[in-house]
Amino acid sequence: MATKKKVAVTKPAAKKASTKKTVPTKAAATPRAAAKRVERALLGGVTLLASETQGRTGAQAIAPDHSPRAKPAAVRAPRSVSAPAKSAAGLKERVEQFLFRQSELLDNKHWQDYIDLFTEDGVYWMPALPEQTEWEGTASIFAEDKMLMQVRMGRVTHPNAWSQAPMWATNHLVGNIVIEKETAKEVVVRSRFHMMELRRDSVRHFGGTYRHTLVKKGSGFRIRLQRVDLFNGQAAYDYVLQIWV
Amino acid sequence: MPSIDIAKLVEPDRVHRLAYTSQEIFDIEVENIFEKIWVYCGHESQVKNPGDYHTLQIGRQPMVMVRGKDRQVRVLYNRCPHRGVELCGNQRGNTGSNFVCSYHAWSFHLDGKLEAIPLMKGYDGTRLTRDNPDCDMKSAARVDSYRGFVFASLSNAGPTLSEFLGEARIAFDDMCDRSPAGEVEVVPVCHRVIQHSNWKFFMENQLDALHPSVTHQSTGVAAGVIEKEIAAKTGHAPLHYHYLSAFATPFDKWDTVQTINFPRGHGILKAYMGLRPQDPDTKAYERLMEKAYGKEKMEEYLSRSIHHVLVYPYLSVQSPLQQLRCLRPLGPNKTLSEIWHFRLKGAPEAIYRRSLWYFNLVNSPATMINADDLENWTKGQWGLESKGGDWVSFHRDYGRDTIENGVTYSNKGTSEAVMRSQFQAWTKYMQGSL
Numbered sequence: 001m002a003t004k005k006k007v008a009v010t011k012p013a014a015k016k017a018s019t020k021k022t023v024p025t026k027a028a029a030t031p032r033a034a035a036k037r038v039e040r041a042l043l044g045g046v047t048l049l050a051s052e053t054q055g056r057t058g059a060q061a062i063a064p065d066h067s068p069r070a071k072p073a074a075v076r077a078p079r080s081v082s083a084p085a086k087s088a089a090g091l092k093e094r095v096e097q098f099l100f101r102q103s104e105l106l107d108n109k110h111w112q113d114y115i116d117l118f119t120e121d122g123v124y125w126m127p128a129l130p131e132q133t134e135w136e137g138t139a140s141i142f143a144e145d146k147m148l149m150q151v152r153m154g155r156v157t158h159p160n161a162w163s164q165a166p167m168w169a170t171n172h173l174v175g176n177i178v179i180e181k182e183t184a185k186e187v188v189v190r191s192r193f194h195m196m197e198l199r200r201d202s203v204r205h206f207g208g209t210y211r212h213t214l215v216k217k218g219s220g221f222r223i224r225l226q227r228v229d230l231f232n233g234q235a236a237y238d239y240v241l242q243i244w245v
Numbered sequence: 246m247p248s249i250d251i252a253k254l255v256e257p258d259r260v261h262r263l264a265y266t267s268q269e270i271f272d273i274e275v276e277n278i279f280e281k282i283w284v285y286c287g288h289e290s291q292v293k294n295p296g297d298y299h300t301l302q303i304g305r306q307p308m309v310m311v312r313g314k315d316r317q318v319r320v321l322y323n324r325c326p327h328r329g330v331e332l333c334g335n336q337r338g339n340t341g342s343n344f345v346c347s348y349h350a351w352s353f354h355l356d357g358k359l360e361a362i363p364l365m366k367g368y369d370g371t372r373l374t375r376d377n378p379d380c381d382m383k384s385a386a387r388v389d390s391y392r393g394f395v396f397a398s399l400s401n402a403g404p405t406l407s408e409f410l411g412e413a414r415i416a417f418d419d420m421c422d423r424s425p426a427g428e429v430e431v432v433p434v435c436h437r438v439i440q441h442s443n444w445k446f447f448m449e450n451q452l453d454a455l456h457p458s459v460t461h462q463s464t465g466v467a468a469g470v471i472e473k474e475i476a477a478k479t480g481h482a483p484l485h486y487h488y489l490s491a492f493a494t495p496f497d498k499w500d501t502v503q504t505i506n507f508p509r510g511h512g513i514l515k516a517y518m519g520l521r522p523q524d525p526d527t528k529a530y531e532r533l534m535e536k537a538y539g540k541e542k543m544e545e546y547l548s549r550s551i552h553h554v555l556v557y558p559y560l561s562v563q564s565p566l567q568q569l570r571c572l573r574p575l576g577p578n579k580t581l582s583e584i585w586h587f588r589l590k591g592a593p594e595a596i597y598r599r600s601l602w603y604f605n606l607v608n609s610p611a612t613m614i615n616a617d618d619l620e621n622w623t624k625g626q627w628g629l630e631s632k633g634g635d636w637v638s639f640h641r642d643y644g645r646d647t648i649e650n651g652v653t654y655s656n657k658g659t660s661e662a663v664m665r666s667q668f669q670a671w672t673k674y675m676q677g678s679l
Contacts, residue, residue, distance in 0.1 A: 045550030154467025
C-alpha cells in the first residue's frame with residue numbers, strides 16, 4: 001500500500017548542473033558482451049497485480065479530497081423521454097421513441113440508464129471498417145459488452161478522470177429510420193445519426209449509421225447489438241472518443 | 246545559423262521549454278533528424294502485391310512505399326518530376342502496373358523509372374531527354390528492412406539501419422520470435438490520432454512509470470472494480486481487465502519496473518503486466534512454439550521482460566502484444582500518431598484475440614487510456630508555451646542510475662533517466678554529431 005511517506009514528492013536538493021557521474025561506468029566491453037548484458041537485464045521482471053490497486057492510488061494517495069472537476073450542474077434535463085401515450089402506437093413510432101430516448105440519455109449523461117437499455121448479453125460495437133461483420137476478434141473502435149461498458153462509465157464518473165474536467169457535452173440527432181426486419185422476438189433498425197461534441201471551446205462532428213438489433217420487451221425494447229458505423233471512422237481523430245457515440 | 250544555442254537548452258538534469266515550443270527548433274529537427282535518420286515506413290505485408298502502395302510522410306516529404314514487379318519494396322517521393330504533382334492521391338491502394346500523373350499523364354514504372362510522356366516529340370532538341378534521371382520519380386536515398394519492417398532514410402550519409410536500431414532491434418525480434426513462423430502480418434486497420442503537443446511528450450510518456458497511477462487512475466480503478474466482480478462470480482476475470490486495472494497500481498510498485506536506455510535515445514520499459522498466464526490457450530501456443538524452436542528458444546522468446554521498446558525519436562513498439570505507434574511530427578505543437586497491430590503467423594487465434602483486446606481498449610480512437618494522456622500533453626504544451634517558467638525538470642533519481650557500456654539502467658522505475666537519455670541523443674542530433 002502506498003503511503004504518503006513513501007511517495008512524498010520532494011525535489012532533489014538543487015544540484016549544480018554538472019557532468020559528474022555518480023554511478024561508476026564500467027570499462028567498455030565488446031559489443032557482444034554489451035548485448036549479453038542487455039539480454040540478462042531482460043530476464044525476469046515484475047508483474048503488477050490488480051489486487052494491489054486496492055485503496056488510494058495516484059493523485060488520491062497524495063490528496064484524497066482533491067477534485068479536478070466541477071460538480072455536475074444542479075439542474076439537469078429530464079431523466080427520460082416518456083413512452084408514447086398510446087401503447088397501441090405502431091412499431092415505427094415505438095422504435096423512433098426508443099432511439100430518441102437513447103440520444104437523450106447519452107446527451108444528458110445518464111450512463112447507467114443507457115447501459116440498462118442493453119440486454120444482459122448486449123453489445124455496443126463500433127467497427128473500424130464497414131466490411132467487418134463480427135464484434136469479437138476484429139480491430140474495432142469500440143467493442144464492449146455490458147461489463148466493459150460498466151468500466152467506461154466508471155472511468156468517466158471517477159473524480160480523477162482528468163479529461164472530463166473541461167467543458168464537455170454532446171448533441172445527437174437521429175433520423176432516416178428504416179425498419180429492416182421484424183420477427184416475433186426482434187426488430188432490426190437502421191438509422192442515421194449526427195453527433196456534435198463540444199470539448200473546451202471546440203466542436204467536432206461525427207456522423208454515420210446505427211444498426212440496432214432490438215429485442216422486444218413488452219411494448220418497449222432492449223438492445224442486443226448496437227452497431228455504429230462512423231462515416232469518418234478511419235479519418236484522423238483530433239483527440240479521441242471518450243464515450244459511446 | 247540558428248539563433249538558438251542548442252547546447253544552452255539542454256542541461257544534464259533539465260531542459261529549456263523552447264525545445265518543445267520553438268518553430269525554429271522544430272525546423273532543425275526536421276532537417277537534422279527526421280529527414281536524415283531511418284524512418285519507419287510500414288510493414289512489407291502492407292504492400293503484398295506488385296502495384297500495392299502506401300503513402301506516408303518522412304519529415305515534410307510525401308513518400309510512397311510500393312511493391313515492384315520484381316517483388317522489391319521501394320520508397321519513392323510521391324511526386325511527378327514534370328510539374329511536381331503528387332502521384333498517389335490516396336493513402337493506400339493498388340496503382341496497377343504504373344504510376345500515372347493526373348495532370349499531364351506522365352507515367353512511371355513501379356520502380357519510379359519514366360515509362361512514357363505524351364507527345365514526346367515536343368521535347369526534341371531540349372535538354373530533357375528520356376534517359377535524363379530528372380524524368381524519373383526520385384527514390385529515398387536508402388531503403389532497408391528488418392524482419393519485414395521497412396525503413397527509409399532520405400540521406401546517403403549516416404549509420405546503416407542495423408547500426409541505427411542497435412539494441413532496439415529487439416523490438417522486432419521480440420515481436421517476430423513470438424510467431425512459430427518467425428513472422429508477423431499487418432492487420433489492415435490504421436488508427437490515426439492527432440496529438441496537440443510536441444512529439445517529445447509522447448516519447449517521454451511511453452517510459453514514464455510515475456504517471457500511470459495518476460493519469461490513468463480513473464480507468465485503472467474502474468476496471469479493477471469490474472475485474473474483481475467478474476472474478477468473484479466466475480473465479481477468473483479475462484486478462485484484458487488486468488491490462489486496464491494494472492495502470493492504477495500504487496507508486497511504489499511502479500518504482501520496481503526498470504527502464505533500459507540506449508545511446509541513440511532508444512529505450513525499453515520492462516514488462517509489468519504478466520502476459521504469460523498458464524491457461525489452455527497459452528499452453529497450446531507454447532507447444533507450437535516449442536515444436537518450431539525447441540524448448541530452450543521457446544523459453545527465451547516468451548520470457549523476455551519487455552512492455553514496449555522505443556525507437557527514438559518516433560516509434561513505440563509493444564512487441565509482446567504485436568502493436569506499434571509511429572509518430573509523424575507535423576509542427577512544434579502538432580503530431581500525428583499512426584497505430585498498427587499485427588498477427589503472429591502460425592499462432593492460434595486465441596493468442597491474437599488476447600493482444601487485440603489491448604489494441605481495442607488502449608490503442609483505439611476510443612481508448613480509455615490515451616484519453617487522459619492526450620489531455621496531459623495538450624495542457625503540457627500550453628504550459629510550456631507560457632512564460633510561467635523556463636525549465637522542464639528531469640531531476641528524479643539523477644545520478645542514481647547504473648551506466649554500463651553507454652547503456653543506462655534505471656535502478657528505479659520512476660527515474661527520469663529516460664528523458665535525460667533521450668535529450669542526450671537529441672542534443673547530438675541537433676548539433677549534427679549523431
